[in-house]
Amino acid sequence: MLFDIGLLLNVRIQLGIILAVFCGYWIKKFFFRTETGKWKSPFAEDSRKPLTPLISDHAKRDETMKRAFTKKLANEKKWDAIVIGSGIGGLSTAALLSKAGMKVLVLEKHYKCGGACHTFRDDGYEFDVGIHYVGNFIRPTLTRTLLEQISDGQIQFAKFDNNVERLMLDAMSPSRREYTISSGPDAFENQLIKQFPDEAQGIKEFFRLLKRAYNPRGTMAWFATKLLPLWFNKVLQFFGLPRLLSDFYALGERSVKEAIESHVKNKDLQFLLSYSTAGFLAPPSRVCLSTMALLHVHCCEYGSCYPVGGASEMPYRIVPVIERSGGRVLMKAHVSQILTEGGKVVGVRVGNKENSMVDIHAPIVISDAGMQNTLLDLLPERVAKKSPAWPLMKTIKPSYGNISVFVGLRGTPEELGLTAQNIWIHNGSDLQKIVTESVAAPFQDVLAKPYPSFFLSSSAAKDPSWKNRYPDRSTLSILSTAPYSAFSQWSGPSTKKRGDDYNALKNAIGQNIIEQVTTLFPKLKNAIDYVTVGSPVTIEHYLSTREGGTYNMEHDMTRFGPEQSALLRPESGIEGLYFTGQDVITCGFASCLYSGFLCASVILKKRYRLLWELFNLHRKLYGLPEGRNDLFF
CATH class of the missing domain: 3.90.660 (Polyamine Oxidase; Chain A, domain 2)
Structure with missing residues (x-):
């Protein structure tokens, strides 16, 4: 017998089915409604541009990848959001928010942008430090469309x-x-x-x-x-x-x-x-x-495939999208503290020496620095404990x-x-x-x-x-x-x-x-x-x-159950603070890309609506996917 009718007689399962029906209605009502707000959709139009030649001039690339933090640059305008860290999770969040019209400041501790996507040069050689391969970005999937829209379609891949x-x-x-x-x-x-x-x-x-x-x-x-x-x-x-x-x-x-x-x-x-x-x-x-x-x-x-021009092509092509809307990506900017007032996040402090500290204010702070670093090091403990993810800081x-x-x-x-x-x-x-x-x-x-x-x-x-x-x-x-x-x-x-x-x-x-x-x-x-x-x-x-740790939090079985997965989310539970990066989903380039997508969807108050907008744009560009497996991977 293919289906045991006795399962339907289980009261718990009956209640679960009723609840599932209610879930469908509730999600449709509250997540797929049309939002009219201050920010536009990042996918309102196709932002791909004709492919430009690869820039191999190191000095030219360094103008983008190594722009150093200064107090003047950090305070040149009023920021809508600040992102801590320039890994792909932080950059993808910043790019999506920028395409929606926000002015976003990205602060990176390292002298070079990109997190695990950066490369280093020494003695005439160039090495990738984190991106040795990525999944298939040759096929037209939602994942590829997402990357194209935050990089002007300038990142090309070579198949293995x-x-x-x-x-x-x-x-x-x-x-x-x-x-x-x-x-x-x-x-x-x-x-x-x-x-x-x-x-x-x-x-x-x-x-x-x-x-x-x-x-x-x-x-x-x-x-x-x-x-x-x-x-x-x-x-x-x-x-x-x-x-x-x-x-x-x-x-x-x-x-x-x-x-x-x-x-x-x-x-x-x-x-x-x-x-x-x-x-x-x-x-x-x-x-x-x-x-x-x-x-x-x-x-x-x-x-698998590899980015043409090296792993640093990813940050190099995403940063201009952020800056086009008035944002900045600044290096050598060590965020030592997330500023709070009355339990609400109001900005960040760069530096830890009294004579050189710079406070920068914004109503939204997004951390790509890892949940453990954020909650255990950057926030006062009394504030950090308000996050539902706090108990996981010691169990994972x-x-x-x-x-x-x-x-x-x-x-x-x-x-x-x-x-x-x-x-x-x-x-x-x-x-x-x-x-x-x-x-x-x-x-x-x-x-x-x-x-x-x-x-x-x-x-x-x-x-x-x-x-x-x-x-x-x-x-x-x-x-x-x-x-x-x-x-x-x-x-x-x-x-x-x-x-x-x-x-x-x-x-x-x-x-x-x-x-x-x-x-x-x-x-x-x-x-x-x-x-x-x-x-x-x-x-x-x-x-x-x-x-x-290569991946921030350990990737063992306990982390991916429904209880823990629900807590490892973009919303921190602390007003004004959000998470992005591999702790939100899992390790890997595509996963971090989607962590930025989830984070932006929450901040823009679009949640599932943003996925629908991405799907609609993808459909216009490439047609309907042939099968379900063509959606994401």
């Missing part, structure tokens, strides 16, 4: 090779195995069925679960909990409706490890199905199936950080064998054990043998504009997890002032990793021209994350 990922297991042992991950609809699933025919049924069942988890209807319910009033969320949770109506929440209760092991038995196959969880910097037992499914469809089902830990090894190479990508792929190197074949030991084992034990695992990416091979910008040179970015505790003693001093012991430790790790890389890829050994190594305290310094 069809074999988007390459994995090595037991990489430094005689039993090394190598696999590639194919991109395209159902390509990975079909590839695995050919490679592991005895596990065909389990593979099909697992991918069926993934498709349920990333169904747009379910992910829309996830977004909805972040916009619905908290009291309403609590009513829905009481009746169990989030898990009943959304597969994202229903399947989010299952870990990737449990789901895979219940379907397939082959150890290499289990590794291949779970490999992408390493991108969340958590072991498979602590990553929920739903978030893994989103990553799979965004980057594997339809392939910061994410793990990275060891980053940046390598400059003499020679072109073609000469060195570098490809437009992501390469995952693992010294073992048990991902759960590898990830756990890399952050939990005594660090000296980790250094005494081949480094457990790392990720390789070459922006030189992925970016078609690279050969014109940096002829006869290539780069390699190598990332791996590392415990903050091994470096915490050096968290205070600024870069280049942490002493010989710090440099010796991080360089020993870098050398360990480079020796493995050059063993696996011999062409690189004699081409190495430049090496620098970053640690979790490097991330802590430049991105201001707690404990050097």
